[in-house]
Amino acid sequence: xKLFTYYRSxxxxxxxxxxxxxxxxxxxxxxxxxxxxxxxxxxSYREVNPQGFVPALADDGNVFAQxxxxxxxxxxxxxxxxxxxxxxxxxxxxxxMALGIACDIHPLQNLRVTNxxxxxxxxxxxxxxxxxxxxxxxxxxxxxxxxxxxxxxxxHLYGNGVTLADVCLVPQMYSARRYYCDVTPYPxxxxxxxxxxSLPAFATARPAAQPDAx
Numbered sequence: 497x498k499l500f501t502y503y504r505s506x507x508x509x510x511x512x513x514x515x516x517x518x519x520x521x522x523x524x525x526x527x528x529x530x531x532x533x534x535x536x537x538x539x540s541y542r543e544v545n546p547q548g549f550v551p552a553l554a555d556d557g558n559v560f561a562q563x564x565x566x567x568x569x570x571x572x573x574x575x576x577x578x579x580x581x582x583x584x585x586x587x588x589x590x591x592x593m594a595l596g597i598a599c600d601i602h603p604l605q606n607l608r609v610t611n612x613x614x615x616x617x618x619x620x621x622x623x624x625x626x627x628x629x630x631x632x633x634x635x636x637x638x639x640x641x642x643x644x645x646x647x648x649x650x651x652h653l654y655g656n657g658v659t660l661a662d663v664c665l666v667p668q669m670y671s672a673r674r675y676y677c678d679v680t681p682y683p684x685x686x687x688x689x690x691x692x693x694s695l696p697a698f699a700t701a702r703p704a705a706q707p708d709a710x
Contacts, residue, residue, distance in 0.1 A: 497522040500544060500552040502529045503706035506602055507563040508551040509667035512701035514567045517658060518574045526708035529607055564598055567660060579660045590654050593642055593661035597668050601635035604628070605671060629677045636672070639665075640682045649684035651691045658692070666692050670703065 499515065501508040501524050515522055527550050528535045535541060536548045545552040545561050553560045553569070560566045571579050580587045603609065605628040613619045613627060639653070646654045653661040669689040672679055679686055692698050703709055 498525060498554040499523070500525045500527050500541070500550055500554070501706070501708075502527050502550045503703045503709045505529065505550050506667040506671050507549070507598070509670065509701060509703065510563045510598075510663050511551045511553065511566050511570075512706075513663045513666065513698055514570050514579060514660075516697035516701050517579070517663070518570060518577065520570065520574055524707070526706075528708070534607075564594060564660075564664075567663065571660075577658075579658065579663060581655060581659065586654065589646055590659045590661045593639065593646075593653055594664045596635060596639060596642075597661075597664040601632055601668060602671070604631040605675070625675055628675045629672075632668070632672050632675070632677045633681075635668075636677075636679070636682045636685060640684050643684040643688060647684075647688070650687045653688060658695070658697075662688070662692055665689060666698055 497520065499508070499511060499522050501512065503526070527541055529550065536545075536550060542548055544554070544559055547561055549561060551561075551563055551566060553566045555569075560569055567579065580590055610624050610628070613624050614621070619627075643649055643653050648656070652658060653665055665685065666689055669679065669685065693702070699705070
């Protein structure tokens with residue numbers, strides 16, 4: 497199993513956490529998203545993943561793209577320890593929280609979006625950073641309430657164990673702080689993030705711990 501990754505990619509960060517949590521041996525191939533115009537645009541990487549995104553996971557002759565699709569594959573092929581609750585309702589709630597991060601918050605701060613804001617739309621760095629902070633804040637307000645409804649507001653977004661929602665939260669909290677987003681209005685998310693990042697599977701997946709970190 498081989499993971500194509502970039503140390504600062506939130507999506508790749510999610511998959512690293514899931515692989516670590518499940519104890520799945522794997523190799524890594526760094527794909528630098530900025531150097532030389534972005535290695536994800538190279539012909540060789542497009543052969544791996546035609547979308548030109550990271551992460552991509554190669555396993556048993558197949559290549560899987562999109563972080564949540566990859567993690568669902570890992571969940572089905574390596575079900576223990578699980579990242580989804582055993583009941584239908586619980587699984588739906590966890591997936592909805594994960595999707596709220598991966599589909600509603602994260603794409604609006606994606607590199608190709610911010611490059612478009614800076615390039616064709618002529619926005620400066622501060623305007624782009626404010627755009628990012630605004631949409632993170634919009635998403636976090638809802639997630640804070642969901643964390644209180646479905647968890648204890650201290651350890652996990654849902655229930656009393658690590659789920660797919662937690663796997664998505666930690667990379668998004670990293671991105672929020674990277675863009676100087678004020679996270680003090682979200683005490684449950686801050687507390688949950690602090691707990692999760694103390695766990696080995698999360699700690700070893702952090703960007704600064706990756707071989708390609710700069």
